[in-house]
Amino acid sequence: MADQLAFTKGHGTENDFVLVPDLDGTHDLMPSQAALLADRRAGIGGDGVIRVVPTVAASEESVRAQASEARWFMDYRNADGSAAEMCGNGTRVFAAYLRREGLESASAFAIATRSGVKRVRFEADGLIAVNLGPWRFADPENAGDDGIDALVHVPGHDPFSAVSLDLGNPHTVVALPETVDLNSLDLTSPPVVNPVPPQGTNVEFVRPRGLGHISMRVHERGVGETRSCGTGACAAALATRLWAGAGAPDTWIVDVPGGRLRVTALPGQEVELAGPAALVADGVTNLV
């Protein structure tokens, strides 16, 4: 690591990240360094840390294999320093950074992630759309027609039914009963999920607002409650689309505490996430 580290702070619907350029791929981050950068009191502060690395310089072979399609790898760490496979909001902020820095100049390009190549598209309305690629229900053999395959425990409530989805990273979406107020849920401690997901999970709580429109809160693996989660918004929309039955729309608006996202189920069991991205500060830190 160098003695000084340049960084950029950005967010997508207030899911906030510390971006660290490592343009020659020589400054890997230890989990403890990522956690310190993300620390809101002792560090810069963020829900996650994104190292900007040439794909050819990634340490994982499965990422380097994406180099023919994507020049840049989004090396994503949660606020606790753990590596995550994917971050939907992070892909938009990462893409905005690449464009601002002139590292990519086209209005559509691919980025490398731990869960494969993702294709980014800058829209005329200022939003950024990302094809997050294939998704699936995680445990269809043990689920009913409604996809329910898990229970989620939150303080003060009977267990909630939930469905598990794989968006490259793990998600558990709760079908919140009408009697429960989304805003009153206590998400200060991690919801307890049964069966226990082997790699942990991100847990989304959904309130339907109308056909094609939901509100959501999320407790992220490796972070805590955040104001948005892009892969979580996709999981929530896809689960609600299943529950809505035949005739449900492919495009869903997902309102989160930090803003609004658009999720579209694409042919071939793929999903697109669209929303804003903002780069709000640049600096140098000695937290290395």
Ligand SMILES: N[C@@H](CCC[C@H](N)C(=O)O)C(=O)O
């Ligand atoms: N906020 C992200 C997801 C970040 C990773 C997640 N906490 C995990 O561990 O899987 C998003 O926008 O998708």
